[in-house]
Amino acid sequence: MMAAAASLCRAAAWQQRHSAALERLLVAPTCVTRLSRSRWCLISSRGLHSTVYDPNEKTFEKLLIANRGEIACRVIKTCKKMGIKTVAIHSDVDSNAVHVKMADEAVCVGPAPTSKSYLNMDAIMEAIKKTRAQAVHPGYGFLSENKEFSRRLESEGVAFIGPDMLAIQAMGDKIESKLLAKNAEVNTIPGFDGVVKDADEAVRIAREIGYPVMIKASAGGGGKGMRIAWDDEETRDGFRFSSQEAASSFGDDRLLIEKFIDNPRHIEIQVLADKHDNALWLNERECSIQRRNQKVIEEAPSTFLDPETRRAMGEQAVALARAVKYSSAGTVEFLVDSKKNFYFLEMNTRLQVEHPITECITGLDLVQEMIRVAKGYPLRHKQADIPINGWAVECRVYAEDPYKSFGLPSIGRLSQYKEPLHVPNVRIDSGIQQGSEISIYYDPMISKLITYGSNRAEALKRMEEALDNYVIRGVAHNISLLREVIIHPRFVQGDISTKFLPDVYPDGFKGHKLTDTERRELLVTAASLYVAEQLRSQRFQGTQRVSIVQPDASNWELSVQLGETTHSITVSYQGSTFLVEVDGIKLSVAGEWNLAAALMSVTVDDVPRTVQCLSRDASGNISIQFLGTVYKLRILTKLAAELSKHMPEKVVEDTTSILRSPMPGTVVTVSVKPGDMVAEGQEICVIEAMKMQNSLVAAKTGKVKAVHCKAGETVGEGDLLVELE
Numbered sequence: 001m002m003a004a005a006a007s008l009c010r011a012a013a014w015q016q017r018h019s020a021a022l023e024r025l026l027v028a029p030t031c032v033t034r035l036s037r038s039r040w041c042l043i044s045s046r047g048l049h050s051t052v053y054d055p056n057e058k059t060f061e062k063l064l065i066a067n068r069g070e071i072a073c074r075v076i077k078t079c080k081k082m083g084i085k086t087v088a089i090h091s092d093v094d095s096n097a098v099h100v101k102m103a104d105e106a107v108c109v110g111p112a113p114t115s116k117s118y119l120n121m122d123a124i125m126e127a128i129k130k131t132r133a134q135a136v137h138p139g140y141g142f143l144s145e146n147k148e149f150s151r152r153l154e155s156e157g158v159a160f161i162g163p164d165m166l167a168i169q170a171m172g173d174k175i176e177s178k179l180l181a182k183n184a185e186v187n188t189i190p191g192f193d194g195v196v197k198d199a200d201e202a203v204r205i206a207r208e209i210g211y212p213v214m215i216k217a218s219a220g221g222g223g224k225g226m227r228i229a230w231d232d233e234e235t236r237d238g239f240r241f242s243s244q245e246a247a248s249s250f251g252d253d254r255l256l257i258e259k260f261i262d263n264p265r266h267i268e269i270q271v272l273a274d275k276h277d278n279a280l281w282l283n284e285r286e287c288s289i290q291r292r293n294q295k296v297i298e299e300a301p302s303t304f305l306d307p308e309t310r311r312a313m314g315e316q317a318v319a320l321a322r323a324v325k326y327s328s329a330g331t332v333e334f335l336v337d338s339k340k341n342f343y344f345l346e347m348n349t350r351l352q353v354e355h356p357i358t359e360c361i362t363g364l365d366l367v368q369e370m371i372r373v374a375k376g377y378p379l380r381h382k383q384a385d386i387p388i389n390g391w392a393v394e395c396r397v398y399a400e401d402p403y404k405s406f407g408l409p410s411i412g413r414l415s416q417y418k419e420p421l422h423v424p425n426v427r428i429d430s431g432i433q434q435g436s437e438i439s440i441y442y443d444p445m446i447s448k449l450i451t452y453g454s455n456r457a458e459a460l461k462r463m464e465e466a467l468d469n470y471v472i473r474g475v476a477h478n479i480s481l482l483r484e485v486i487i488h489p490r491f492v493q494g495d496i497s498t499k500f501l502p503d504v505y506p507d508g509f510k511g512h513k514l515t516d517t518e519r520r521e522l523l524v525t526a527a528s529l530y531v532a533e534q535l536r537s538q539r540f541q542g543t544q545r546v547s548i549v550q551p552d553a554s555n556w557e558l559s560v561q562l563g564e565t566t567h568s569i570t571v572s573y574q575g576s577t578f579l580v581e582v583d584g585i586k587l588s589v590a591g592e593w594n595l596a597a598a599l600m601s602v603t604v605d606d607v608p609r610t611v612q613c614l615s616r617d618a619s620g621n622i623s624i625q626f627l628g629t630v631y632k633l634r635i636l637t638k639l640a641a642e643l644s645k646h647m648p649e650k651v652v653e654d655t656t657s658i659l660r661s662p663m664p665g666t667v668v669t670v671s672v673k674p675g676d677m678v679a680e681g682q683e684i685c686v687i688e689a690m691k692m693q694n695s696l697v698a699a700k701t702g703k704v705k706a707v708h709c710k711a712g713e714t715v716g717e718g719d720l721l722v723e724l725e
Contacts, residue, residue: 059082060084060134062085062104062132063086063135063161064088065099066124066139066142067139067144068089068090068097069431069442069445070429070431070432070445071139071141072099072103073430073431078368078371079367081368082368084371086102086103087133089108089117089118090117091441092112093111093439097432097436098430105131107131110123112439114142118143119143125152135158136158137161138161138162138350139350140353144349144350144351145168145348146172150165150168151165159375160374162374163327167325167327167349171346174219174256175193175195175218177347178258180323183323185316186319186320186344187316187342187343187344189261190259191209191256191259192258193256202236202238202239202255206235207232209257210259211230212229212230212259212260214229214257215227215229215235215238215239215256216257217252217254219251225242225245225246225255227241228260241695264497265304265337265497266334267285267286267302267304267313267335267336268287268331268332268333268352269281269282269313269331270284270331271318271329272379273321273327273379275327275373276378276379279322279326280382281317282364283300283310283314283358284302284305285299285301285352285358286299286302288496288500289496290500291501292406292692295353295396296395296501297396298394299392300391300392304336304340312342320332320347328349328370329369329370330347331347331348333345333348335498351366351367354448356450360390360392361388361391362386362387364386390452390453390454390455391454391456392451393456393460395463395482396445397445397446397470397477397478398445398477399411399476399477401663402478403510406505406508407481409440409444409664409665411444411475411717412475414433414435414446414474416434416471416472416473416474417432417433417435418434418470418598420465420466420468420470422469423465423466427452428449428450429448429450430448438475440665440714446477449466449470449482460486460487460492469610473614479628480629483629485500490504520583520585520587521626522626522631523560523562523567523569524578525589525604525609525624526624527558527571527578527582527635528578528593529613529622530620530635531558554572556572556637558636558637559635559637559641560633560635561633562633567582568582569582576590577589577590587604587605588605589602589603589604600612609626612624612625620635620636620640621633655699656699656724657700658722658724660718660719660720661716662687662694663687663694663717664715664716664717665694666715667686667709667713668687668711669686671685672684672722674705675704677702678701678703679698680698682698684698684721704722704723707722709722
């Protein structure tokens with residue numbers, strides 16, 4: 001009785017200490033409340049258990065994160081809230097990374113290449129011993145699904161924040177996991193269950209299954225080592241590239257082949273299980289918006305599933321987890337056809353990149369749950385306790401050029417960086433800051449941008465606003481593509497599949513297509529910016545700033561070129577508003593016109609817009625990010641435009657006779673030498689960037705004049721590789 005009373009007293013004291021936080025949560029109607037710099041989601045009263053941390057629940061004193069970037073930062077945040085000290089590992093080029101600064105301790109584990117640092121088990125084990133860490137969280141990627149790493153930790157008495165070695169082995173191998181799924185009565189895709197030995201066998205198997213087929217790495221995930229083949233030739237190429245990518249990314253070049261389900265949805269179920277035979281499914285995530293088999297936009301829940309299908313998928317996912325005695329957070333991925341038939345794809349025995357959207361709609365902190373399970377605690381919830389509360393959307397913001405194959409990597413230093421945290425109900429998981437460098441050695445992800453709403457429309461509207469207010473300078477980024485997808489009518493209606501991007505943009509992504517009204521808004525905004533800058537430069541007297549806008553009227557006659565079209569625009573101003581006439585239509589433009597600001601709020605005829613002026617020069621060239629897309633304009637006075645007609649035009653380079661690298665990366669192979677004859681479409685060389693291999697081909701038939709690269713060399717975007725006569 002005395003022990004029970006003491007326990008109740010401790011519980012009462014804990015509740016009293018946290019009463020203010022509890023009260024805020026009970027009152028809050030929606031998911032997100034920003035906590036200073038933590039950028040963390042607090043859920044409504046249905047999620048109380050997941051965002052309040054009991055200091056009396058003992059877990060680990062010190063935890064090492066065997067990862068980098070945003071996921072390392074994400075794990076550190078929860079550890080700090082749980083009172084756990086953290087150790088970061090890093091390569092030499094990551095010594096000033098954000099996750100290194102956030103952790104209590106940091107250890108360098110090697111040089112930049114992942115094989116010598118973040119995949120260097122010996123160095124990481126030494127770091128664990130040196131810091132006396134009691135547990136390791138692997139994040140995702142790298143060693144997160146490596147059974148040997150799990151085994152070595154277990155032999156040293158160090159807890160692995162994830163499932164045990166047997167579950168990793170069973171589910172991490174796509175061949176074995178498919179057999180286990182069949183035995184657990186989980187729906188599976190028809191295919192070959194063994195290891196494919198060579199390209200000839202790959203062709204034979206593909207013919208037996210029937211085209212199209214999916215060739216993919218047996219180990220790993222993340223879209224690497226995956227190719228779709230529609231005929232024998234593509235099967236041979238797919239076997240070669242997939243095995244090379246698999247070896248490079250996972251140290252395992254084994255492949256399997258299965259039937260490719262054309263035009264499916266990619267929907268996954270989050271599972272959570274403990275060591276006491278308790279297992280839950282935490283609803284689904286819709287992950288169908290992909291490029292090169294890698295996810296770009298995810299949302300939870302899915303617009304496509306009805307309660308019956310959701311339950312069936314969840315129960316099969318849990319059945320699979322139980323079959324391998326799974327304990328921790330994991331994800332069972334399914335392909336779902338147009339008739340809601342679903343097929344097991346793979347199980348990821350780790351935390352997923354897109355886990356935040358599940359946290360937003362359920363109220364669970366998945367990192368906290370993983371740590372509790374690893375310590376031996378039972379789950380605190382039953383299946384009936386898991387809600388679908390609101391809607392969450394995640395956009396993966398990458399340093400890449402979306403106009404090249406929906407995103408080829410971009411490298412460089414972030415000269416300016418500002419996250420849109422002032423937008424309501426926004427969460428950002430990032431591992432970078434202004435001044436950080438995006439290198440060729442690691443994934444080009446900048447951040448995961450998550451928005452939450454009481455319904456899907458609200459979540460998407462907040463995402464649109466957040467993307468408009470995201471400032472990223474110094475590298476190319478994919479915000480224009482992300483914004484276009486979330487406002488596209490097909491996406492808004494939920495009419496999506498894994499082929500969404502190639503279906504909607506069959507000729508590649510070209511940016512936002514302006515309506516007539518939007519074009520006028522852009523033109524008058526650019527013209528107003530130009531006049532504001534001219535007035536500013538004219539009215540500086542010494543160090544004293546004089547107001548840009550004067551009460552007397554003044555007229556500017558401008559020539560504004562946008563694309564191939566030149567517009568005559570007249571600008572006058574009075575008070576704080578510009579009056580602009582374009583195409584015979586008069587519009588009023590108001591704004592603060594702080595030309596040094598990264599973001600500018602502009603109102604065109606009472607329509608508010610957030611724009612970014614990226615660059616401008618004395619020749620009248622100006623770049624503006626408007627509705628997510630960057631537009632280049634040239635603005636001149638009427639006289640300057642007349643004189644410019646007499647300027648000679650720059651000769652355009654003939655790109656059919658040369659091959660330049662479309663991205664920074666490493667040359668894997670060069671297939672030609674000077675004097676060779678090549679046919680149009682013939683492979684010239686292979687470039688690897690961020691562990692993805694890209695075949696570069698000849699644009700025309702001709703003789704090789706010169707080769708400017710060799711295998712093993714690092715090349716930059718635009719570097720000359722091969723010349724043809």
